[in-house]
Amino acid sequence: MSATSIGASPNRVGGIDRVTGRNEYTADIRLPGVLEARLVALDCARARIISIDASEARRVPGVRLVMTAADLPQPVPRFGPQFEDRPVIAVGETKYHGEPVAIVAAETKDAAEAAAGLVHVEYEELPAVFTLAAALDPAAPLVQEPALRPTDRLASTNVLREHRIGWGDVDAATADVVVENTYTFPMVTHFAIEPHAFMAAPDGDGIAVWSTIQHPNWLQKVLAKVLGLPLSKVRVFAPDPGGGFGGKQHAKLEPLVAFAALRTGRPVRLVLSLEESFQAARRASCEVRVRTGVNRDGALVFEDIAADYLIGAYADIADRVVGKGSYPAAGPYNVPAVRILARSVLSHTVPSTAFRGFGNPQVNWAVESNLDEAARAIGMDRLAIRLRNLAGKGDAFIPFDTPADGDWRQAVERAAELIGWDTPIPPGHGRGLAVGIKSGPTTGLSYSTVRLLGDGSVIVLAGTSDMGQGARTVFAQIATQELGAPLDWVTVVMGDTAIVPYDQQTSASRSTVLMGNSVLQACRSIQAQLAAMAARLHGLDEAHVIVDRGVVHLPDRDLSVLDVLTRGLGRLGGELTGNGEVRKEADPSHPLSGAPAFFEFNCTAVEAEVDEETGDIVIVKHVTVSDVGKALNPLQVTMQDEGAAIQGLGHTLMEHYIYDEKGRIRNLGAIDYRIPTSMDLPLELLSEAVENEDGPGPYGSKGMSEGALLCVASAVGAAVRDATGVAIRDLPLTPERVWRALRDRPTP
């Protein structure tokens, strides 16, 4: 096995550019004549816009445009991946703190900033809702105009959708013990170190747009529709994002910047501040009521789950998050009766969107924590109860859906072993163990093209977005493995809709499986062409030529790909091209429009020490084991799992938006929104991957990278409960919250 083949960990493709500072992120790209843009937003959540006076702003030297809703085509176009509910800019009303009401474009950042401060908006603050209780109140003001969903009986409420999943008969089920609790999960934000950035420039009779977007083709469609252009005249450049985590999946301000560019006839650039990024994307918060029925022998009888997700003022992809995230909420267990009611509830807050885990971490926190309580109620070990009920490979644990696709028990037992589950534990320490499950992609479409050039080097064109997860490297490794080119002779081209074939999206940990298979297909097509070439050159039957891993096997000898290629292309030279197409069609009869291509499964086990006087939690040991099928690049798998674990510790221990009573976010920016630093790591962090080569992706791989985040909170909460005797049901487990829970604990 060469150092660059599958299962090895060659250095990251694109790594050299990143360590030398040469890598160009969206905000690093300068176009000649570019105008700098700034947004104008109001200091409140919901307001009726009475008037906007831009006259003083327009007089600032260097200002070329001040644009509001009135300056856009009427009615102002709306967009959104689920509902076309979001206007290009606020129309008549702002619905959340930070929603832009005007955009300024000027020759310099200073001029744009000065002018933005001189746009005078007269507005009237309106009653608004920022919490579940307020949004669900029958007398609550409605976030979304009922006319946007005229046939929906819920249109007169702030409930956007109800999702009901279930099987068996929960009400008829009898269990020896029933445990019921309510859990809450906070509002948190992605906080990619790269804030969102956008740039647009007229391009002939079309437009070119640069964005930190994770889904370039999807953005291209949105822009084409909003601007009234054919797709062929909309070119989206998607430089590798500096972290995405889901917050950059869908269009946000690109349409606005595009209109500004077309209006001025100049390139226009908008780089959000970190504060504005916090106002652009977040995770849905959630309140989950769980009733778990269990028998004394540890068998789960029923799970009855009601999850209310507080989404933002525009749907973005948030309702899909609710539906898909709640779907496997009962967990990777065989549960005879399950009832899940999940609701997406609109509010006058930052639009929530996809965020690593996609609605699963919220319900996992509730259901796994409650399972621990059920275990305690029957006096059963918390590992044993999970093993007792865990779905075995092939079990239809969600009836009529993809069966359990891994030997999940292996991951659980390994995690338990690594944490020393059955070993004595120091006084004052506690242990927790939890499992997490997430559905992979339910539909998908990934085209790719691979070009084997005349000297044996390779270009891979694949529309996945590499935002740090290492997609470039994985695709290059596949090409190396199949075509024999050394890794540094492979160039991977992404992020340009004009030259890279269509990819539906980069989400749901799909890219290794879907795009990976597409690249593999393209390589295999080239192999077939090489076989035909060799057959022709050597007067053989094609059936007797096998091309495998860069070697052309003839009946009597082996030749290198380059040898066959050079002779086969002859004097005119040229190249061989292969195309891949991996398609997973929608199934309209399925609640999620399709069964998942795979599941992500993770077991996380934690040992923690709690300082009962201060509430500080120190994670002494954090073990995470994921079922990945095949680690195409083991180092990248480790990095993704550890990164996910650390990100999960963020919402577990310290992250949350703080809203004031007027719906304004008080802790915008880095000073009062805390994420883990290098000093906040577990004292020991171990990650391992279970590889049974049983995935649908290349070489038996599955998707991964979200699993290790799913159940972090559950495992840590369980460890805190174990250490202190107190179950805390609200996140984050800040020192103050822990202290308060301990202080208020009922005296025995």
Place this chain on the structure above:
Amino acid sequence: MHTFAYARPTLLAEAVALLEAHGPDARLLAGGTDLVIRLRDGTARPGVVIDIKRIAEMRPSIREEAGCLVIGAGTVMTDIAADERVRRSYPALAEAAAVVGSVQIRNRATLAGNVCNASPAADTAPALLVHAARVVAVGPAGTRRIPIDGFFVRSGVTTLARAEIVTAIELPLPDRAMGAVHVRRTRRRGHDLASVTLCCGVDATGVTRIAYGSVGPRPVLAVDESGVLADPTAPGAAKEAIFERLFADASPSPRSMRASPDYRLAMLRVLGARALRIAIDRLARA
């Protein structure tokens, strides 16, 4: 960021004259770790920014002079935390300086700036209070030495008069053994603003000084001269009673995002007790 006139005098008298001329329309710039943030968010809109880093009298320096350790106004936290004399005689100050922000912040942030910024949560304030530091201020009327206890009024406000510039912080060289420690509460182990700061110093005569911050408009110094706190054998109840008296001036704001008042008040007591144990131990080993 709004623009301003930028001055970088090389003589102290120039800086004073500028301050006199412009009054509150001028802001002094040392490390910039507080001011530049305010310039950017618009909470400071001075007409003139006076960069003091080229003034000879304010160059970074730590020197012994007339019975004091004199820390020049331009001295940054990194150097204070690393200085052998500070670590030996004022370890609590070194500990405090070592947790102001991150390495990058400590390489710029000055002690004088931290003091003049007068945040109730200023990490260095408690140690300065315990060690009876003095603020050396030069103004049109000459030089004053202002005891640090009484220097802080409320967030952003000190007793500096118009056109006075702090040129140094002086710490009297210890004339008796003292054990002292700086502790604080934060929301994470990584760099953070404190939700409670506390310095406890126990000296060889049995006097215990506790200074604490971020639980009211300004850092507070409270002293126990009874000897009870300093006595490792004194009963817990007696110590608690004294702590109650010493912490009576704590009035944390209910508006704070970082911590609630009841948590802060409880942590004062927890930190006080822990710091006391460490201070007694350090005194014993001194």
Place this chain on the structure above:
Amino acid sequence: MSESAAAFPIELTVNGHRRAIEVAVHHTLLDVLRDDLGLTGAKECCLVGECGACTVILDGRTVDSCLVLAAEADGSEITTVEGLADERLAPLQQAFLDKGAVQCGFCIPGQLLSAHALLADNPHPSLPEIQEGLAGNLCRCGCYRQITDAVLATAERAER
């Protein structure tokens, strides 16, 4: 003596090259490096000195360049990430690649400079010293363990 706000002349040595430029006094060193000198390795993120994405080395010490006015840097020596390597990568950069310390890469210029300065000051740091030394550089991808491994490996290699 007050200087005009519009065009303040400064001289800097950036990555060994002497530069004489005019800056606006209210522009930060980060602004000037990125916009005027075209050195986009230093990144814009929090702009309040919390995240370290804008870290550069100024007169031998790491600073958050978002909190330094360009005018303050007159006469200074600046090292940015672009100055760490010549034709070949510095051992530290290579270690970051070998240890898998780079995911999205956005925080990496700052991490490299903080690590570089740490090792210059303390050639044999312990793990806690590295974690504390780099605590001012946030990584949301969560590569902290790999980053500290890379710094340790570089220190060990220098020792041999």
